[in-house]
Structures are given as C-alpha cells and as structure tokens.
Amino acid sequence: MQDHHKPQWIGLNSSIGFIIKSKRVLGWSLLLTLLTVFVTWGVFLLGSHYLDILYLDLFPARITPEGWWQVIKDKLWLTVSWFFRIGTTIVCFYLSFLLAYCLTCPGYFFLSHAAEKIYAGKEFDPDAAFTLQGILVDLWEGIKIALLGVVVTFFTLWLNFIPLVGQGLLLLVYVFYSTLVFIDYPASRRRWRLGRKISWIRENNKVAFRIGLLPAVVSLIPLVNIFGMAIIFPIMTVHATLNFTIIEISKKKLQAEKG
Secondary structure, X not given: OOOOOOOOOOOHHHHHHHHHHOHHHHHHXXXXXXXXXHHHHHHHHHHHHHHHHHXXXXXXXXXXXXXXXXXXXXXXXXXXXXXXXXXXXXXXHHHHHHHHHHHHHHHHHHHHHHHHHHHHHHHXXXXXXXXXXXXXXXXXXXXXXXXXXXXXXXXXXXXXXXOOHHHHHHHHHHHHHHHHHHHHHHHHHOOOOHHHHXXXXXXXXXXXXXXXXXXXXXXXXXXXXXXXXXXXXXXXXXXHXXXXXHHHHHHHHHHHHHO
C-alpha cells in the first residue's frame, strides 16, 4: 500500500525545467555559474602549481631498476605516487571550490530562497527574524560547515591510500558532504544548527545520497570538475532546495493531521 504522506522525489530534469521557467531563478543561476567558475579555476591553478612542486620533491625520477625485487618495489612506489597525486588533486579542487563557495554563498542563499518561495507558494515558510543574533548564528554555522569541509578533505586524503575500499569510502563521504552543502541554504534560512542538518541527512539518507551523488562524481573527474561543478552547482542548489522543501511540507501536513 502506497503511503500518501511520503513526499514525491523531484527528479533532476524536473528541477532543470523549473529553473528554465523562472526568469529570476535562471538569471541568478547563470550569474553564479560564471562567478564560481572564475574563482574556483584561479585558486585551483595556483594550488596545482604548488602541488606539482611538492610531488616532484616527494617522488623524484628514479633510476631504471635492476633485478625483479627492485622492479616490484618501483611499481609499488609508482602506484603510491599516483594515488597521492589523485588524492591531492581532489583535495586541491575541494579547497578551491570551498573558497568559491564561501565567496558566492550569499548569492546561492538568494537563489535557494527564490526557488523555494516560487515552488512552495502559499505553504512557504517566512524567513527567520532578521536580527543581529540571527546574523551571528548564520555566520557561525557557515564557518562550521567550512571547517567541516576542511576536516573531510584531509580525512579523505588518508582514505585515498587504502586501495579500492578507500576510494569507495572517499566517494561516499563526499556524497553526503555535498548534500550537506546544498541543503545548508534552505536549512540555514530556518536557522537550523549543524547537528540538525546532519540529522536531516541521516533521516532522509536515500534522498541525501541521490542529491549528493552527481556533484561528488563530477568533482572527482580531473579538468571536468572545475567547470562541471560550476555549471551544476546552481542547478543542484535548486534541486536540493525543491526536494528539501517537499519533505518539510509533507512533515507539516502530517503533523497537522495528527495535531
């Protein structure tokens, strides 16, 4: 028997259609895409330059090996060096994108607000009161998510050294962290604390996984990640906002029926 209280999943195609139909949402999406591309690209190039220097220092060119044992050791060393390079590139990208995210964050809050207001209509929850305390809470919550991003980035760097299993865990961590970044916009408008946002992800883990999977995968593709994330970030912001909104509206209706 189908549960009529269960919120319907809003697909990515539906979210893109929603953006195209709204001139305001579409305009802000295009503007934020350009800003995110330029900031992420510039910081990533600078960081990659220093990573190349670090890579050459840690993994200098080796003399042609002699003997089968030396060949095996060199192959293992080469494998480690590639894992290191892939891992540090991912770390560099996420830190670059994190800076771009911080700088463009106000614009994405506005985009999320506009999308939710249009979609929810009469069921739209008004913003929390605009007070000095509220502003300080928002700033502190933003700092906590940014710091969590740094912790996640360095944690996944170590995961990257675990063959096969490490890469799977790395992707999983980035999937749910990506979801946290996107639902932060509608959740922070309600003045939710970080703990409550994480609880929402845990309670709606299947939806959270579907939201975060695409951005996490795109971020792992070299070169494509910079422009790909910049292009999909506004789309994913709206996509996450719509699914977050429909879940919260469904909860309100269920509470009203029980009430």
